[in-house]
Amino acid sequence: MAIDSSPSLDYGLMLLLLSAFFALSQSLYDTGDPPLTLDYYAKTCPNVLQVVRKEMECAVLSDPRNAAFAVRLHFHDCFVQGCDGSILLDDTITLQGEKKASTNIHSLKGYRMMDRIKNSLESECPGIVSCADILTIAARDAVILVGGPYWEVPLGRKDSTTASYELANQNLPSANEGLLSIISKFLYQGLSVTDMVALSGAHTIGMARCKNFRERIYGDFEATSDANNPISKMYIEKLRSICPPIGKDAEKNITGMDNVTPEVFDNSYFQMLMRGEGVLNSDQELYSSLLGMETRALVKKYAVDPLAFFQQFSDSMVKLGNITNSDSFSSGEVRKNCRFINT
Numbered sequence: 001m002a003i004d005s006s007p008s009l010d011y012g013l014m015l016l017l018l019s020a021f022f023a024l025s026q027s028l029y030d031t032g033d034p035p036l037t038l039d040y041y042a043k044t045c046p047n048v049l050q051v052v053r054k055e056m057e058c059a060v061l062s063d064p065r066n067a068a069f070a071v072r073l074h075f076h077d078c079f080v081q082g083c084d085g086s087i088l089l090d091d092t093i094t095l096q097g098e099k100k101a102s103t104n105i106h107s108l109k110g111y112r113m114m115d116r117i118k119n120s121l122e123s124e125c126p127g128i129v130s131c132a133d134i135l136t137i138a139a140r141d142a143v144i145l146v147g148g149p150y151w152e153v154p155l156g157r158k159d160s161t162t163a164s165y166e167l168a169n170q171n172l173p174s175a176n177e178g179l180l181s182i183i184s185k186f187l188y189q190g191l192s193v194t195d196m197v198a199l200s201g202a203h204t205i206g207m208a209r210c211k212n213f214r215e216r217i218y219g220d221f222e223a224t225s226d227a228n229n230p231i232s233k234m235y236i237e238k239l240r241s242i243c244p245p246i247g248k249d250a251e252k253n254i255t256g257m258d259n260v261t262p263e264v265f266d267n268s269y270f271q272m273l274m275r276g277e278g279v280l281n282s283d284q285e286l287y288s289s290l291l292g293m294e295t296r297a298l299v300k301k302y303a304v305d306p307l308a309f310f311q312q313f314s315d316s317m318v319k320l321g322n323i324t325n326s327d328s329f330s331s332g333e334v335r336k337n338c339r340f341i342n343t
Contacts, residue, residue, distance in 0.1 A: 036154035036322060040133075045125035048155075049137060055117045056141040064263040067142035068205040069110030074139035075199070075320065076104060077132070079189060080167045082325035084160035085131035087168075088114060088338040095341070101168035106209055106252070111339075114138065118338050131338035132157035132328070136321045143317075146205055148265030151314035153321065158332030160325055161341045175212035176281045179289040189323050195316040197286055197298040201309055203257040204269035208279050210243035211251035216281045218245050224276030224288050235259060235277060255279065270303035 041048045059066040077087035080098060087104070088111065089097040098104055099111075114134060121129045133155045140153050171189075173182045186196040217239045225232045242253050256262030257279045258269045269283075278284030286295040302309035325332070333342050 036156045036324075038152055038154055040155040041125075041129065045121070045128045047124055048121065048129050048133075051120050051124055052117055052134065052137045053141050055113070055120055056138055056145060059113045059116075060142065060145045064146060064205075065207065066110060066113055067146045067263075067265070068202070068207065069108070069113065070135075070138045070142035071202050072206065073108060073110050073114070074135045075202070076108060076168070076172060077135055078320050078323045079171045079185070080164055081160055081162070082323045082328070083132050083136060083157055083321055084325035084328040084332065085135060085157075085335065085338060086160045086163040086325075088131050088135070089160075089163045089341070090339040092340065095163060096165045097163045098165055098168040101165050101172075103168055103172040103174060106211070114338055118335075122336065127334055127336060130157050130159045130332075130334045132159055134338070139321075140317065143202075143265055143313075146263060146265045149310035149314045151318055154318065157324065158328040159335045159338075159341075160328045160332055162327070173282055175208070176215050177285075179285040179292055179295065182282060182285070189320075191316070191319060191323075193294050194298060194312060195319055197295050197302070198309065198312040198316045199320065200283060200286060201267070201269055201302060201313055202265075203280075203283060204261070204267070205263065205265050206257045207254045207262075208257050209251060210253040210255075213239070213255070213279045213281075214243050214245070214251075216279065216284070217243060219281070221277075224278075224284055226276065232275065232277060239279070257283065267302050267306040267309045270299050270309070273299050274303050 056066075056070065059070075073087060074083070076098075077083055077085060080086060087098050087108070089095060089099075091097045091100065099108065114131070117134050117138060118131060121134065136155070136157070137153050140151060144150055171185060173185055183193055183196060186192070191199070217236060221236055221239075225236065227233070239255060242250075242255050244250050258272060259277070259279075260268040260272070272278055273284060273287040276284065276288065278287070286292060287299045289295070302312075336342055
């Protein structure tokens with residue numbers, strides 16, 4: 001993990017400048033998007049929430065990992081062009097989608113799960129519910145179904161008729177990215193440092209590929225964890241058995257980012273970071289970076305107070321879902337098939 005070696009930097013001033021810059025950027029692009037509402041489908045598709053919940057219950061029951069897939073799809077959608085369903089678009093002759101971007105190609109699954117939800121809703125109320133709203137509702141239900149908190153989901157998004165392969169590579173945080181770079185990407189989306197730490201807590205139900213944690217476990221994992229703790233030693237040995245130092249064949253091997261309760265949404269992810277056992281460099285940076293004074297305090301808070309984590313995660317997920325694509329409100333649509341724009 002690339003821990004900054006310049007503690008003399010004024011972290012507070014740097015964060016203030018970043019916040020001011022991105023606040024100005026947001027204000028310049030403020031177009032007064034139509035507001036999202038809780039009762040958007042009350043008359044046109046009153047059973048939308050029940051339909052999505054039923055499909056998600058089946059999906060998570062068949063494979064608990066589907067919960068993490070749904071949350072990750074929603075996050076990766078919102079960080080590119082806003083929450084507009086662009087992540088679900090397939091490549092065509094005239095459109096390059098986001099699925100094959102380096103940040104997505106091996107990390108995103110669950111597309112067929114979204115297809116099933118869309119098909120059910122098209123049977124219930126054809127042409128009414130957007131794929132962008134489906135992603136948002138499904139992410140909320142996924143968290144609930146594995147023990148996480150409930151929150152109200154504002155609705156009314158439209159589906160984009162475009163995607164951005166370039167922005168998918170540019171906007172999404174990567175596994176070995178430094179703390180300040182990750183913070184800047186969240187601030188750009190209008191999300192705070194507190195939102196960033198809380199939303200990172202979704203990794204309590206996530207999986208990581210060897211390619212994304214190899215640098216961490218053969219780098220400073222032993223420096224951040226307790227080398228004298230036999231449990232910690234066993235854990236690093238297990239990770240290295242899953243992910244040897246070389247070899248492309250092993251890059252697809254996976255492990256849970258929470259080695260205690262990988263299929264339960266709880267606060268044990270933050271407890272792992274305090275033990276120095278974060279699987280990804282980008283995760284452990286929240287606690288171990290020399291510039292992480294604010295993030296370290298939040299990790300400590302959520303590690304001992306699960307209710308505080310649940311409340312902030314709920315609030316931050318609403319903020320994430322409110323990142324809108326202004327173009328989709330004027331030129332967007334409700335796709336009949338989430339993989340393709342309407343003809």
